[in-house]
Amino acid sequence: xxxxxxxxxxxxxxxxxxxxxxxxxxxxxxxxxxxxxxxxxxxxxxxxxxxxxxxxxxxxxxxxxxxxxxxxxxxxxxxxxxxxxxxxxxxxxxxxxxxxxxxxxxxxxxxxxxxxxxxxxxxxxxxxxxxxxxxxxxxxxxxxxxxxxxxxxxxxxxxxxxxxxxxxxxxxxxxxxxxxxxxxxxxxxxxxxxxxxxxxxxxxxxxxxxxxxxxxxxxxxxxxxxxxxxxxxxxxxxxxxxxxxxxxxxxx
Amino acid sequence: xxxxxxxxxxxxxxxxxxxxxxxxxxxxxxxxxxxxxxxxxxxxxxxxxxxxxxxxxxxxxxxxxxxxxxxxxxxxxxxxxxxxxxxxxxxxxxxxxxxxxxxxxxxxxxxxxxxxxxxxxxxxxxxxxxxxxxxxxxxxxxxxxxxxxxxxxxxxxxxxxxxxxxxxxxxxxxxxxxxxxxxxxxxxxxxxxxxxxxxxxxxxxxxxxxxxxxxxxxxxxxxxxxxxxxxxxxxxxxxxxxxxxxxxxxxx
Numbered sequence: 119x120x121x122x123x124x125x126x127x128x129x130x131x132x133x134x135x136x137x138x139x140x141x142x143x144x145x146x147x148x149x150x151x152x153x154x155x156x157x158x159x160x161x162x163x164x165x166x167x168x169x170x171x172x173x174x175x176x177x178x179x180x181x182x183x184x185x186x187x188x189x190x191x192x193x194x195x196x197x198x199x200x201x202x203x204x205x206x207x208x209x210x211x212x213x214x215x216x217x218x219x220x221x222x223x224x225x226x227x228x229x230x231x232x233x234x235x236x237x238x239x240x241x242x243x244x245x246x247x248x249x250x251x252x253x254x255x256x257x258x259x260x261x262x263x264x265x266x267x268x269x270x271x272x273x274x275x276x277x278x279x280x281x282x283x284x285x286x287x288x289x290x291x292x293x294x295x296x297x298x299x300x301x302x303x304x305x306x307x308x309x310x311x312x313x314x315x316x317x318x319x320x321x322x323x324x325x326x327x328x329x330x331x332x333x334x335x336x337x338x339x340x341x342x343x344x345x346x347x348x349x350x351x352x353x354x355x356x357x358x359x360x361x362x363x364x365x366x367x368x369x370x
Numbered sequence: 371x372x373x374x375x376x377x378x379x380x381x382x383x384x385x386x387x388x389x390x391x392x393x394x395x396x397x398x399x400x401x402x403x404x405x406x407x408x409x410x411x412x413x414x415x416x417x418x419x420x421x422x423x424x425x426x427x428x429x430x431x432x433x434x435x436x437x438x439x440x441x442x443x444x445x446x447x448x449x450x451x452x453x454x455x456x457x458x459x460x461x462x463x464x465x466x467x468x469x470x471x472x473x474x475x476x477x478x479x480x481x482x483x484x485x486x487x488x489x490x491x492x493x494x495x496x497x498x499x500x501x502x503x504x505x506x507x508x509x510x511x512x513x514x515x516x517x518x519x520x521x522x523x524x525x526x527x528x529x530x531x532x533x534x535x536x537x538x539x540x541x542x543x544x545x546x547x548x549x550x551x552x553x554x555x556x557x558x559x560x561x562x563x564x565x566x567x568x569x570x571x572x573x574x575x576x577x578x579x580x581x582x583x584x585x586x587x588x589x590x591x592x593x594x595x596x597x598x599x600x601x602x603x604x605x606x607x608x609x610x611x612x613x614x615x616x617x618x619x620x621x622x
Contacts, residue, residue, distance in 0.1 A: 291576035312535050314486075
C-alpha cells in the first residue's frame, strides 16, 4: 500500500485528499496545513499537523500549495531519500529541494465544495528517476484512467494551452452571458451550441471546424457587431477576428 | 399537415430538409435551389426546382440562403398571403418582402455531411402576427423540444453572443491545439478540462467560475506566458487578460 502525505489544503489539495481517503489501496498517512483549523474535520480520518517538525515517514509527499510557496515548503520539509512531488502545471520540477523529486499534476479546474470524479482527470506525471516515475504511474493508476508522462517544458506548454481553452473560454462564456442578460435572452439557448462547438473538435481539428463572420472575412457583419460592444469587448473581438482572418488567409 | 417549401440547399437548408423529410407530420412539398444539380438526389423524395416561376403553393416558405441573398430571394418569390420566413440569426425579419413574414432560426453550428439531432437544437422564432407565430411554434415543436420567441433585436444580440461562445471559443481551442502540437503534447489531455469548463457554467454564472492567472492578477505568470506566444496570440492573450482583470477589479 502506497503511503502518502499531502501538504496543503487548498483547491487541489482538498480534492486530492478526498479521493485518496476514498481509495482503499492508498494510505493517506498525514495531512499538513499551515492553518490547523481548516483541516480539523479530517482528524477522524487521518492524522493532521501544522508543524513541519511533526511530519511522518511516507513513500510520497505531495506538495499541493500555491506556485509561489512550493520552494519554501519544499525547503521546510527536510525529507531525505523519499519522493517529493508538487501539483503545479507551471512550476519546474527542479524547484523541489530533494534528491528524489517529481510532479503529480491533475489537469482540471477545481471548484471549492464541488466534488469531482477523478477517474477521468488527466494526471501529468514526471520524476527525476525511472523507479519514481513507475511509483507515480502506480499511484496515478489508482485514482485515474488517464495518466501522461510530460516533462517540465511540455507541462508548462500544456498549462499555457489550458489558459486558452479553459480560463479564456470561460471569459468568452461570461461575455456571451452578459450580452444575453442585457437583452433578456435566456443564456440556456446557447448551451447546445457550446456543447456542439466542443464535440466537433473531438473529431476534427479546431482549424477545420471554424465558422462565423471572421472565418468568412465578412466585414459587413464584423463592423455591425463591433458597434454593439463595449471597448474591452471590442478589443477581444478584434484580436480574435484578426487572428482568425489571418489563420485562414494562410490556409486558403 | 403543415406544407413546407424550402428555398436553398446550403448548410442550414440541407440539414433542415433532412429533418423535415424524416418527419411524417410535415409535408415537404418542394425544394428550390439555384443549382439544380445539387438537389437532384432529392427527387425521389420530393419535387425540386431551380425556377421561381415553378414554386408551388404551401403553408410556409423557408428561405435558407446566405444573409446577403435573403432580400433578393424574397423579392423573386412573389408569394401572396403565405408565411415567408428566413433562417438567419443576424438579419431583421422586416427585410422579407411579404405581408406575412417571420423568422425560423435554428441556433446551431452546422457541418456539411454531418447529421445533427434537431431535437435539442433551440429554434428561435418570430412572426409579424400572432396566428403565424402559433403556426411557427407548431412547426418548431414537431422537430425540436426547444423553441424560443425572440424579436429581431434579441435574435441579433444572441447571434452576437454566439460569436463569442462558439466562433471565438473554437479559435481558442485552435490555439490550444497548436501549442500542444508544437510541443508533442496530446491535445486529448485537455478534453476533460474543456468539458468541465462548459459543465460548470451550466450550474453557476461564468463570472463565478473564472480561474487562472488573470483572475488572480498574477503578473509573474502572465509575463512568463506572454513570452511564449506569437504576436497574434499575445494580442488575444492581453485583450482577454485585461478584460478579466478589470472584470474582477470591479467585482471585488
